[in-house]
Amino acid sequence: MWHYCETGSGRPLILLHGIGMSHAVWNAVTPYLRSTRRVIAFDIAGFGLTPPLPKGVAPSIPNLVDDLERSIHEIGIKPPVDIAGNSLGGCMALEAARRGMARSVVAISPTGLWRKHEPPRVKYIFRALRFVATKFPTLLKAALRSSVLRELALAVPISVGSRSIPVDDAIRAVDDLAGSPAFEDTFHNTRLPFLGDDIAVPVTVVFGDRDWILTKSARRRIRLPAHTRWVEAHGWGHVPMWMDPIGVSQLILEAATACI
16 A cells, blocks of 8 residues: 555545655645545655555556555545646546546646657756756755755746745655655656546646746647646746645645535
8 A cells, every 4th residue: 555644634635746756745735625625645656655566567657546546445435536636646636537536636737748758858857856866965955955056956847936945845855856766667657648538527737837847838738628627827836835835725625626
């Protein structure tokens, strides 16, 4: 079973993080969700405290969602369930919706909505981050203690305004990235475009107007059903949870409430 952090009470809400991260990316958001929802933030297989998928099982979107479904059942939740995900987690949430596992989905900066493959810069940005985090972690962590350097280092991969990320959270993000045993395999196996035009449940897709990881070419609406609600969030980057936890939580709650 996947490692998870649970808080609050009410109807279950599953949270899924992006590649190289962990459930901790949602820590700023969960205080605004837990008063009305039972919030379960998972560490996806191969990240955080969850081991990789078994040897011989590629960490593709379908295989990751297979494992997610098992974990949801093991903690006593019967799908369909509300799911929100960011980046890789957003694509997984969409796949869960395609299978009928989701009651509603909020996908923040989801991967997979490109024509054939991700924008070329994505590979180079994440390779560089992974290299520095694994080879020079002490230097990177020292740099992140400066608000100016934190902004410079994280504005593109996370969001403009990253100087507001607490130092401990920024350092935790470095540790999560450096300690991800499935990073390369997951990146390689989740590059195929996603097609979910047959999704029947409510879907909200959100991209920030300052998301410089997945720009316009990676946001093809034809990949999703006509009833999808598309939102452009002002000031949000690729990972907006630290920068606007209230806005993120409100959007998640509104989307889930709309399908009652």
